[in-house]
Amino acid sequence: MSAIGSNILISVKKNCNDHSEMILDYYCTDHEIVCCRACISNEHRICHNVLPLELASKDVKRTALxxxxxxxxxxxxTTLNALNDNRQSNLQSIKKTKSTITKQIRAVKSKLLKQIDELERELTTSLSSLQHKHEMEINKQKQEISQVLVNVIENKNEMDFLIDHGSKNQLFIFLRQQVTNIHSAEAKIQQIVSDSQEFDITFDEKKDVKLESLVTVRVCSTMSSSIPTKEISTSPDKGGTNEKHSRV
Structure with a gap:
């Protein structure tokens, strides 16, 4: 490899790949390949159009090659520059898309927070309503219990008074009346017990709800259509001179 001027490096090989000690000095037009003298002897002996490299390259600047x-x-x-521009454009697009999606994520977050706040208000209202409803039922039962208790205590106090200060007739009549009153109180108590329930308010949380299932971030890929492409006119080991010469 040698340098021309100050920037261009010449990478043209002078020696054969298969015979490193031999110089490339022939061109086989049958196989369209540059070769050395050893290649001619080994691989191109039956080829009809083998030219010295000087002759094959004589008019190279005027050939289709x-x-x-x-x-x-x-x-x-052109294609590589377009491809590089396309990749750079894609980088910028990804950066811009990231910014847009970040804003969308914040918007989703804000929306979810609003929904959570609304859910909190609804649950709190429902909780207060349930509490009020069952407190009313329990307080009603407490009033009934208190009324029965007041009557029983009054009857007991009256009985104690009659035992100490009343006549036997008064006590007897009172006791006979209390048998009925006691049955009535017991029936009332049984009714209260039958109607009584242990109220409890529970909170049920759905454990399997995952916020990440609500939104996703994914990659969409498509073939780039802005890159110019065309079929290469030359192919490896192709492109000899257009002129025919006799074999050496």
Whole structure:
């Protein structure tokens, strides 16, 4: 490899890949390949169009090969630049998309928080309503219990008084009346017990609810359509001269 001027490096190989000690000095037009003298002896003995490299390259600057290679290299440069621009554009697009999606995520968060606040208000209202409803029922039963208790205590106090200060007739009549009153009180108590319930308010949380199932972030990929492409006019080991020469 040698340098021309200050920037261009020449990478043209002078020696054969298969015979490193031999110089490339022949061109086989049958196989369209540059080769050395050893290659000619080993692989191209029956080829009819083997030219010295000096003769094969004599008019190279006027051949279709030069035009095709120049056109293909120019196209490759154009394609690679377009591809690089496309990748850079995709990077910018991803960055812009990230910013947009970040705003969307914040919007979803705000929406969810509002829904959670609304749910909290609804649950709190429902809780207060349930509490009020059952407190009313319990307080009603307490009033009934208190009324029965007051009557029983009054009867007991009256009985104690009659035992100490009343006549036997008064006590007897009172006791006979209390048998009925006691049965009535017991029936009332049984009714209260039958109607009484142990109220309890519970909170049921759904454990399997996952917020990440509500929204997702994913990648959508498509083929790039803005990159120019065309079929390369030259192919490996192709592109000899257009002129025919006799074999050496």
């Amino acid at each position: 030069l035009y095709n290679v120049m056109e293909d290299l120019t196209h490759l440069v």
